[in-house]
Amino acid sequence: MAKKKSAEKMIAQNKTARLNYFIEDTYEAGIALVGTEVKALREGKANLKDSYALVQDGEVFVHDMHISPYSYGNRENHNPLRVRKLLLHKGEIKRLYGKSREKGLTLVPLKLYFKNGMVK
Numbered sequence: 157m158a159k160k161k162s163a164e165k166m167i168a169q170n171k172t173a174r175l176n177y178f179i180e181d182t183y184e185a186g187i188a189l190v191g192t193e194v195k196a197l198r199e200g201k202a203n204l205k206d207s208y209a210l211v212q213d214g215e216v217f218v219h220d221m222h223i224s225p226y227s228y229g230n231r232e233n234h235n236p237l238r239v240r241k242l243l244l245h246k247g248e249i250k251r252l253y254g255k256s257r258e259k260g261l262t263l264v265p266l267k268l269y270f271k272n273g274m275v276k
Contacts, residue, residue: 165270167197170204173264182266183252185216186243187275192226193234197275199227202268209242209263211253216242218265 173179189197196202201224209218217239225233244252255261269276 167200167268167270168202168204169267170265172205173266177264183248184276188241188243189275190234192229193223196223196226204265204268207265209265211249211256214249216244216249216252218242221265
């Protein structure tokens with residue numbers, strides 16, 4: 157029996173990143189989100205422009221990634237520009253930490269999408 161293809165639904169793409177930066181490596185990482193962020197992403201309300209990632213205390217965090225508040229949310233809506241944790245393996249984090257310490261290298265998110273119901 158044939159294996160099902162994993163359906164990727166594109167949410168947002170950082171189009172200027174490929175023009176402004178030389179892409180050396182790419183990694184696929186999950187994102188730790190709170191309640192209404194997933195619903196807002198299903199509406200396609202995200203922006204990766206000017207976003208970047210940093211390795212802090214053995215964890216990777218993405219900064220300046222804008223996820224608009226959920227349109228049907230209430231007072232419990234999330235902060236649109238909050239710092240979000242990326243979910244990576246320890247070995248990948250160590251490699252990224254080593255690369256980010258080199259002069260002139262930075263961590264830039266390229267795209268945001270759903271893969272098998274998970275945000276990557």
